[in-house]
């Protein structure tokens with residue numbers, strides 16, 4: 241991966257910000273893996289191979305979720321936004337707008 245997760249000089253970033261950036265990079269990788277498995281599963285003809293890929297994708301769901309939870313715990317505004325959008329029925333955009341209002345209240 242190298243150091244391309246940083247957009248500012250790494251030596252100017254706090255340890256906390258570097259850790260945050262590393263988990264963001266990990267989150268992106270887990271997300272990509274989920275998408276790649278989705279494509280592989282959709283075209284795989286061998287049922288045993290398909291089951292292995294499905295199992296692997298389920299692992300990636302957990303990895304992604306752990307990364308996301310870590311980030312949400314470190315960023316209160318993001319957590320508030322996510323609380324308003326995730327795991328709610330109804331219109332996603334309306335829920336997001338409520339999340340935006342909740343974020344503004346944290347200022």
Ligand SMILES: [Fe+2]
Pocket residue numbers: 270273299300303
């Ligand atoms: Fe993973």
